[in-house]
Amino acid sequence: MKKVLKFSGACAAVLAIVAFILMLATPAVIWKASLGGLGTLSSEVSGVVAIFGQPKTDSQGAINVTAGAVIAFVLILAAILILIAGVVLPILKIRTLEKFAGVLNLVAVLALVAGGILMFFEVLMYCGAQEVDVPDGTSLGAGWVIGGILAIVSGVVAILPAVFDFVGSKK
Numbered sequence: 001m002k003k004v005l006k007f008s009g010a011c012a013a014v015l016a017i018v019a020f021i022l023m024l025a026t027p028a029v030i031w032k033a034s035l036g037g038l039g040t041l042s043s044e045v046s047g048v049v050a051i052f053g054q055p056k057t058d059s060q061g062a063i064n065v066t067a068g069a070v071i072a073f074v075l076i077l078a079a080i081l082i083l084i085a086g087v088v089l090p091i092l093k094i095r096t097l098e099k100f101a102g103v104l105n106l107v108a109v110l111a112l113v114a115g116g117i118l119m120f121f122e123v124l125m126y127c128g129a130q131e132v133d134v135p136d137g138t139s140l141g142a143g144w145v146i147g148g149i150l151a152i153v154s155g156v157v158a159i160l161p162a163v164f165d166f167v168g169s170k171k
Contacts, residue, residue: 005161009105013083015154016112019147020076023047023119026143028069029126033137044141050126068118068125075115076151082108083158105162109155116151119144 028050032042045063051073053065082104089097097104118125122144127134 005164008157008160009083009087012108012112012154012158013080013087015150015157016076016080016083019116019150019154020080022143022147022150023051023073023076026147027141028122028144030139030141031135031137032139033135045126047141047144050122053129064129064131066122066125066129069122072115072118075111075118079108079111079115079154082111102162105158109159112151112155112158116148116155119148119151 024047026047027044028047029045030042031044032040034040049063050066051069054060054063056062085097086101086105086108089095120140123134123138123140127138
């Protein structure tokens with residue numbers, strides 16, 4: 001089991017990177033409105049626009065920044081950097097962060113879990129930032145759902161070595 005736990009940081013980093021890519025590359029908010037017998041009308045907001053907003057253009061009004069999505073973005077990005085540092089620095093035989101490795105790992109875990117949870121509230125945060133009520137037929141994009149789940153799972157994978165050390169010390 002200890003052989004597998006050596007790679008938990010790398011696995012957590014890969015999962016977090018996939019969650020981060022899904023956050024940016026997939027639609028965050030999707031609207032579907034029924035037009036009666038005429039079919040349905042659908043619209044979506046990309047992840048980048050939902051996070052960072054969009055200035056006013058000729059064809060469209062401004063889209064405000066969603067603070068919760070920016071916080072999730074920063075938390076997941078910081079966790080990725082911490083996890084990559086935790087994987088790469090021991091390979092390079094750099095021991096400067098060895099004393100703080102446990103604390104940094106805990107920070108990465110908390111950041112991933114908090115960022116993943118914040119991703120699930122994007123519809124409410126986005127509509128709040130635009131100062132509109134949540135319309136009927138509004139939903140969170142599938143990429144954001146999967147990304148939020150992957151961010152939380154990444155946090156769980158990152159904490160596994162500490163959990164097994166704690167459980168092993170209790171025996």
